[in-house]
Amino acid sequence: MSEGRSPQGETLLFLTDEQLRQGAEAMFFAYRGFTADPDRILDGLSYGRAHHRALHFIQTAPGTTVNNLLTILGVTKQSLNRVLRTLIEDGLVQSQVGRTDKRERHLYLTEAGEALERELSDAQRTRMRAAFRDAGPEAVAGFRRVLEAMMDPELRRQYHKLRGGRG
Template structure:
């Protein structure tokens, strides 16, 4: 007979109740608040928001990425991204370079100050994730990643796999 506190088997996870799913959704909401809390404090000192954080993160992950690629990854309007990029460029955190093959393209790179901000933001999140992963254990870490990957739509999964395949795991 299984212990009452033992984790559910894989088979029972296939038949989750609406209440179990609701609890999972709520856990994601609260975890996201925790995951973004530390960077939000850092960003607020600079009068930046999460859009700035996402832009800095993905420019760091793909130096030289184009504005159009960043638009595709972030899923925001061109107007919204332009506002974010304008402030990052004006504040000396991002450089926008004209493409060598296509002069209409703008390639984005973090400056030294941009890399320092990215490091500060990502370190705060790595610290939180590292502690959570250690507490949960290796099987839970792998399962969590599988759940997250399964929740991605096809286009986002392509972007994710492209970063993963580029050796940025």
């Protein structure tokens, strides 16, 4: 992993401050790459990264309520509402009053919404697919293990909930 040698030997080498600093920088640079492709598409439209996130999670969990989405995205309802309003106005998202609880709004993508979400996700996935292929299956497993361990417990719960039954 490195030519350096800690007193504890190989086992703990990856926990030195320098290694952790390197990990932090890798996160920073990789996240830039992670968002670069969809951002480029959104630049042309009148949307931003916040719109992408909303579309993504509505696609992942169709019928989710506004409150649910707030928790997942970690923003205030005012922030989300601004984004959601334009998406609904533009016919990309459909808001449906709940049958059992009429206070709730269930969110769905329209066909146009699905089309844009697919375009954005495809751009993002193309890069991830290449990265996963380059790194190999075992690296990908490690990648996910570390990312999961880095999440806040509450967010980790959300993450697993999203993937329930599918992952």
